[in-house]
Amino acid sequence: MPEITFASLGVDARICRNLAANGITSPTPIQALTLADALAGRDICGKAGTGSGKTLAFGVPMVQNVRRARPSQPTALVLVPTRELAKQVAEVLGQVATKLARVDVFYGGSSMDRQAKSLKRGVDIAVATPGRMIDLMERRLIDLSEVDMVVVDEADRMADMGFVPQVNKILAGTGDSRHTMLFSATLDADVTVLVRRHMVDPVTHAVPEDQPTVATMTHHFLLVDPAERLDYVERMSSGAERTLVFVRTRDSAERVAERLRGLGVDAEAFYGGLRQSARERALHRFSIGKTAVLVATDVAARGLDVLGLDLVVHYDVPEDHKAYLHRSGRTARGGAQGVVATLVPRHQAREVVRMQKVVGLDTGIVQAALGAPALAGISRGEEYSAQPYEVPERRSESSYAPPRRTGSSQWGQRGRRSGGSSARYKVR
């Protein structure tokens, strides 16, 4: 069979050159699946796990097909749920579009004035968060009636964050006949609502479930005394270059980061309430290695693309299986190995085991011990052997809904066992 290349999928030679200039030479599975249809203008629902290359799956056809915009009337629009993601997507599109199209980014917290000026000069592809886009529309700084290409990125996250009404409103302001693409890690009920409402005869392309990133992650679930969680983070992160630690609230992000610094760890907090400039600085320092540990709330859980992240720690047990997947998905990007450790207080062990079941893991939980030197090796993929912890039996209602297996679940496969740990908890 001939090799699938960007060119063989119909990608313009100039775009191929721009991609190659950024080290991108052959399409990922989701790109190989969607590019030809997208270039041909078909409405597309793309489903693939985090780190699978969805940005270029829509970015390339967008740049190739975009029309030149008149002042304040972009012709293409990408909606994303968070500002970090907006910047990331705009940056990637900007690389693809070098000398071909004008891309700019619009999100809350940045200067409205600068954005208005940029729009007046002409922006072909606008990448925006829904809130800011509505602002721009209401102030009549932007006119979307010429938009004939729309992407809703991270549609599941959009729905989770309650953006569906805004998305509806924004899309209502775009051209009647448009090419619409939607990308998501999951295609569940909320996303389906968007699809039905805004897409015409869409083709769904999903990356088969045995390919995505969970297979390249090692999952550890450590039963710990909650009071010792900081020490665990300290030990585990000592073996890692970059550790991302997830907590539930911004207060704990601040507190945990501060207390880690007290233990001599270069740690910084990262959460939604920080000023944009502070968030950017924190991310930058983390990505260049000045900060070893970033303590983040779920705001950072999706879409962020920090390469070389070797360890994700769930300091607070994730809210649900989706949060587990999205937080964990920050590691093992671009085919790299990744390690994920969840610190499990005894009272949450049962809910964690249920969550494992939902995401298709059968790792169980082990009884961790701070004294074990192996903790530092976890981030390097080394084994962590410990006694399995058997959750005592009890009859109770699940706090996790049973998995809704609509078609294929990205995570439906069996994940790898926890770094060869001896734990093999039987899920009842």
Ligand code: ADP
């Ligand atoms: P997703 O949106 O699916 O989570 P991204 O689009 O952010 O994933 O891509 C994840 C990473 O993979 C990025 O670092 C990106 O540069 C890289 N990447 C994307 N497409 C390719 C490709 N065709 N070849 C090599 N790397 C790629």
Ligand code: MG
């Ligand atoms: Mg993405």
